[in-house]
Amino acid sequence: GNSVTQMEGPVTLSEEAFLTINCTYTATGYPSLFWYVQYPGEGLQLLLKATKADDKGSNKGFEATYRKETTSFHLEKGSVQVSDSAVYFCALSLSSGGSYIPTFGRGTSLIVHP
Amino acid sequence: DGGITQSPKYLFRKEGQNVTLSCEQNLNHDAMYWYRQDPGQGLRLIYYSQIVNDFQKGDIAEGYSVSREKKESFPLTVTSAQKNPTAFYLCASSTRTSSVDTQYFGPGTRLTVL
Numbered sequence: 001g002n003s004v005t006q007m008e009g010p011v012t013l014s015e016e017a018f019l020t021i022n023c024t025y026t027a028t029g030y031p032s033l034f035w036y037v038q039y040p041g042e043g044l045q046l047l048l049k050a051t052k053a054d055d056k057g058s059n060k061g062f063e064a065t066y067r068k069e070t071t072s073f074h075l076e077k078g079s080v081q082v083s084d085s086a087v088y089f090c091a092l093s094l095s096s097g098g099s100y101i102p103t104f105g106r107g108t109s110l111i112v113h114p
Numbered sequence: 115d116g117g118i119t120q121s122p123k124y125l126f127r128k129e130g131q132n133v134t135l136s137c138e139q140n141l142n143h144d145a146m147y148w149y150r151q152d153p154g155q156g157l158r159l160i161y162y163s164q165i166v167n168d169f170q171k172g173d174i175a176e177g178y179s180v181s182r183e184k185k186e187s188f189p190l191t192v193t194s195a196q197k198n199p200t201a202f203y204l205c206a207s208s209t210r211t212s213s214v215d216t217q218y219f220g221p222g223t224r225l226t227v228l
Contacts, residue, residue: 019150022125032212032214035163035209036217036219041218041221041222042221042222043120043206043219043221044157044203044204044206044219045219046216046217046218048226049214049216050197051214081163089157093214095212098164099145099162099164099170100145100208100210100212100215101144101147101159101162101172101209104156104157106154106155106156107156
């Protein structure tokens, strides 16, 4: 079946540090890949996505590149802020009998200190 | 503004009682989903519906029931058969047209069994 593996958290950084959150996937097909972010007490919201190999998704200073050869979609940001503290979920989506049910990773908590 | 609303935000239930969580969307999306979120376990799919009057079980459907009588509404009932219902419940919707579809999430309902 399909699966998404994320690095375990929490990831704790100082403000302006470089961020990487690793995400690898297993899929029986050619999925679309997503990063969602969840702020405390809220639902998830889309951060960025990529639909084919070598595509780079970007938003709010975050980037991730779809690497088919390594089945990875690592999230990066050059300089994190305290307001980036949240839980980040990597996800994939594939067609299955006409349905597109996403598979989520377990989430990685990011804590940014001033 | 278009979006998904869930109510109530916090819900308390006594053991042995059924309780219904509301989910409404005005995005004109065909597909709707219910997820359960527990600490450290990411999101687990309870039920999903691709079209009105049709729905399918997800990975953890036991002890839950749903209905989809209207496109805008997808209520979830947590029955007394659910052994450990205390969790954060998230509703989502999408257009169901392709694997690149983004899921739009509501703010969630936190259910506590007393």
